[in-house]
Amino acid sequence: MAHQTRIASVSFLGRLGELLALITLFASAAGAAEERFDLVLRNGRVVDGTGAPWYRADVAIRHGRIVAIGRLGEAEATRAIDVSDLYVAPGFLDMMGQTGAAFLKDPRSADNLLFQGITTLNAGEGQSDAPLVGNEAEAAGWRTMAQFVERLEKAGMPMNVVQTVGHTQVRRIVLGDTDRKASAEELERMKALVEEAMRAGAIGLSTALIYPPAVYAPTDEIVALARVAGKYGGGYYTHMRNEGDRLLEAIDEALLIGREAGTPVHIFHLKAAGRANWPKMDQAIARILAARASGQQVSADVYPYVNNGLGITALIHPRHSAQGSDALLRKLTDPDARATIRREMESETGWENWFRHVGSDWENVVLVQIKGEAYVGKGGRSLGAIARETGRDPWDLFFEVARSGANALPQSMSEANVIKALRQEFVSVCTDMGPLGGATALVHPRGAGAFPRVLARYVRELGVLSLEQAVHRMTAVAANDLLLYDRGRIAPGAAADLVVFDFDRVRDRATFAEPTRTPEGILHVVVNGQVVVENGRPTTLRPGRVLRRTGSLAPPVSVSP
Secondary structure (H helix, E strand, O other), X not given: OHHHHHHHHHHHHHHHHHHHHHHHHHHHHHHHHHHOEEEEEEEEXXXXXXXXXXXXXXXXXXXXXXXXXXXXXXXXXXXXXXXXXXXXXXXXXXXXXXXXXXXXXXXXXXXXXXXXXXXXXXXXXOEOOOOOOHHHHHHHOOOOXXXXXXXXXXXXXXXXXXXXXXXXXXXXXXXXXXXXXXXXXXXXXHHHHHHHHHHOOXXXXXXXXXXXXXXXXXXXXXXXXXXXXXXXXXXXXXXXXXXXXXXXXXXXXXXXHHHHHOOOEEEOOOOOOOHHHOOHHHHHHHHHHHHHHOOOOEEEEEOOOOEOOEEHHHHOOHHHHOOOHHHHHHHOOOHHHHHHHHHHHHHOOOOOOHHHHXXXXXXXXXXXXXXXXXXXXXXXXXXXXXXXXXXXXXXXXXXXXXXXXXXXXXXXOOHHHHHHHHOOOOEEEOOOOOOOOOOOOOOOOHHHHHHHHHHHHHHHHOOOOOHHHHHHHHHHHHHHHOOOOOOOOOOOOOEOOEEEEOOOOOEOOOOOOOOOOOOEOEEEEEEOOEEEEEOOEEOOOOEOOEOOOOOOOOOOOOOOO
């Protein structure tokens, strides 16, 4: 009996040994599989986003994350790309790209951004794609921010999107376009709309305070709404109330809103508009630096052009839009109203008077996207030039195209001020355009060229910044301002958003006449570990995500690539 027991024990131990051997074998196989990378970018010059000098290394990716950096030799990878003598940087972040809704119609809408090396888009500037009500909501298929971001992510995107909730959006829903102060009940309704968006993962509140109806909002209204964003850890992102004659006062208001609301402040496309205001850029920068020195978190972005862009009716005093767009259009046919508008544009200060900002010279106002058969092919030239070509009085032409529709690109800034801003460590970069969706209509060239232009003109040609400083502005600085602390850097554990470019060749090619021309020198773009641009051509992959603010109560939607 004892002998049989010993035999059984030995038999059991043998089987146990076999089992352990099998477990070890499987564990070894799993370990070996785990060591295999999804993608390796081999032998690139790594500009890691921190501002540190570039270094040569391989960058390995697994499951959408950077998992190894260094001399990885022949480490196994599902895919490897030789990037010798090319630069590898974190994917660029567009600090203000208007909208992500274009991806619902066509994922290729992002090509103009991807070809610049942009991997993340900040959507919303006063207006936002949610919330919606009434017919707009019925047509779109969503009402709340939670519904919108879920719809966006399920549709699949080639790049990432973060979303602000627009003050203009919520004010228009509650008050319409009227020039009046919100009642206590109306303010509570606006706050509830902001709160829903923040719970859905919005990164903060955005404003566009020079445009109706936001221009009619008092400061305390903005503070109340920004305070809701601050309660959820969000920021205040603003196209300020003035960028010219009252630039410094507008900065003071933005700083006040941030202090009262308890939020970081980010200023969209910082500029000093109008020749008379160009000297104010030094004071604007000094105000921001002083606020930062006092402990207030303040940042800004720029686009690297001297022409801004806006709807042509923004050249008209906002008081004429107080009763809505239809009332304004009627005024544009009234001789007396036109005479009043012209007098205001020619002589009045104290408001964002873009005509005076360009020296009261129609030669400095480029028109694009002009509606009307009489102007087919005329876009991309100044209003003064178009008036001469068509034999029109410039003012008659202005009122006509303002009524039919056009965009204006006033040459209101100085390159010296663009340089001053780019040199500030708190400044990042934006397109102020967003997805163009393959549009052939004329738009601002910044929509296709902003980021390559920084590298080509301000790094390679003018030496304003080092390559490492420029990449730092377009990556880590921007990621911090968008509350995306796992992006904008090349480091183990960081999200694998990357761009590979040829520094000797990179350049923007977009012009006023051909604003959608793609840049050169951006070769590969990786989003969440997947290659979305390869050798300068888009792939069909859609690995983009809606990047919700950390701590948002709505969980991310899981979508397979």
